[in-house]
Amino acid sequence: MIPEFNSFLTTLISISLTIAPWLLIGLFASGLIKAFMPEQFLKKWLSGQGPTAVSRAAFIGAPLPLCSCGAIPAALTLYRKGAGKGPAISFLISTPGIGVDSVFITNALLGPLMTLARVTGAVVTAVSTGLLVALADQNIHAVEKMTFAQKCCCSEPSCRKTDNHTAPEQKKGLRERLSSGMKYVFYQVLNDIILWIALGTVIAAGIMTFFPPETLASHGSGIGVMLLMAVAGIPLYICATAVTPIGAALLATGVAPGAVLVLLLAGPVTSMATLGVIRREMGNTTLICYVAGIICSTMLLGIALELMVSQWVPDLSSVTAISRELLPKWLEWSSLAVLFFILLFQKISKVVLPL
Secondary structure (H helix, E strand, O other), X not given: OHHHHHHHHHXXXXXXXXXXXXXXXXXXXXXXXXXXXXHHHHHHHOOEOOXXXXXXXXXXXOOOOOOHHXXXXXXXXXXXXXXXXHHHHHHHHXXXXXXXXXXXHHHHHHHHHHHHHHHHHHHHHHHHHHHHHHHHHOOOOOOOOOOOOXXXXXXXXHHHOHHHOOOOHHHOOHHHHHHHHXXXXXXXXXXXXXXXXXXXXXXHHHHHXXXXXXXXXXXXXXXXXXXXXXXXXXXXXXXXXXXXXXXXXXXXXXXXXXXXXXXXXXXOOOOHHHHXXXXXXXXXXXXXXXXXXXXXXXXXXXXXXXXXXXXXXXXHHHHHOHHHHOOOHHHHHHXXXXXXXXXXXXXXXXXXXXX
């Protein structure tokens, strides 16, 4: 039992060290996006209901630093202010589905091939599901849209304040905007995701320690496994960053890359709260299209990745290991220490000076 625990602890530390610097880089990039992407820009480019608006919503939402909880009020506020159901759903899928921080961590843990597949898959899933919703809704003419009473799936400040950033950002100074963006990601976003990242890292270390590759290799591929990953991922609330180490562990223990991709795409984009809000605000038809679009899109993308890997990438492990040795150990340990002190400072500042 002691050797297994030591192996688990070693794996846990190794995964944490790999994640830490890329999480810091991703959060910093997210802060820049938050600081310099005005809300009026989002409203303008997400207006309309056609395929162009659906595609714009997917591409604009992808890099934004919002989890599923933060994306719910943002997407439905845009819907209430004139965006069609298709663009609103597309934004609601792409925003939590992939973010700048999760891109960096995916590249560190899974390599460039899976990173490209995940980014492309998140956008494709958002666009295809948004178009399906828009098509189903094109003959339905609502007399009046219901007013969205903000109700989120968590109690964090970022979930409640998403619709409150109405100050005209063009009037803010550079330093103020940069400070606001960094405070948002390193206080609110980091607090929202850190527990889920820790949980995902522990699960990943457990999988890699107690499930050798031969255990899952014979049962980790096929349509059935992909469907299981898609169905299991939909009601699960876990952010895009936190699910990444779990996906890396499953891949390392023999689960097929297509099935891992399905989990990476389906897991972060929704939660039970998302399903409830969509049903209440947009109706059962939109909810059915939303779920069906996610399941079908992610499974087709998983199958496509399987075909590509089988033909062009005979040794996937050599591709996924490329980016793991890019950073020196001292930088990994320093980044982990910085994250620890940021979280510690937050706790101390809340006790001394409640925010």
